[in-house]
């Protein structure tokens with residue numbers, strides 16, 4: 401579904417990432433760890449075409465990203481759900497409209513099916529918060545709204561950047577459970593996280609590969625994970 405071959409990336413100085421090889425196959429579950437600033441968010445952005453590699457190849461759903469025009473990238477993007485680290489809500493819009501935003505901006509002329517939208521909000525436990533504004537939500541509610549928004553277009557791949565940052569253990573477990581449910585539906589899931597307890601908890605429930613970025617390289621994490 402998503403394949404990175406020999407991918408390097410630099411923001412202008414030296415290489416931040418070098419020679420990255422990564423395959424996200426249907427139904428796979430990956431964690432991405434590494435020190436702060438190692439390049440986890442950057443790697444996610446390369447996976448969904450927000451950044452172009454400075455060397456190497458990114459192939460998304462069988463098409464090389466560099467061969468796609470803007471529309472082609474946008475089409476591929478619709479098949480990838482992203483949970484952003486900082487959620488990125490429009491604070492003046494109610495939660496339901498924020499969650500439905502990917503449909504509204506998808507250029508397909510669709511509006512989110514109200515039935516699906518309320519089912520989705522109920523699935524993440526926000527059925528009663530549909531009309532709230534994002535600043536009124538708790539950290540855990542924001543993360544669940546961000547997850548709902550990431551999956552409203554029924555993506556085949558979910559890239560989640562610290563989806564359990566700033567929430568307590570119980571809420572982390574709840575978010576993890578939702579991501580595992582999505583994986584059981586056949587979706588590829590990649591979670592960037594610092595939370596080693598979360599990784600250990602996940603590994604008792606799902607077959608997950610744990611990757612680590614350090615010193616510009618992506619490698620398999622140690623056996624202790």
Ligand SMILES: Nc1ncnc2c1ncn2[C@@H]1O[C@H](COP(=O)(O)OP(=O)(O)OP(=O)(O)O)[C@@H](O)[C@H]1O
Pocket residue numbers: 411416434435436437438439440441442443
């Ligand atoms: N747009 C940008 N321009 C220049 N440098 C950037 C840009 N975005 C990120 N960086 C730098 O690239 C490095 C990697 O950032 P990135 O956000 O990918 O790391 P990360 O592993 O996700 O970190 P964290 O765990 O703290 O979220 C950092 O040093 C960061 O300052």
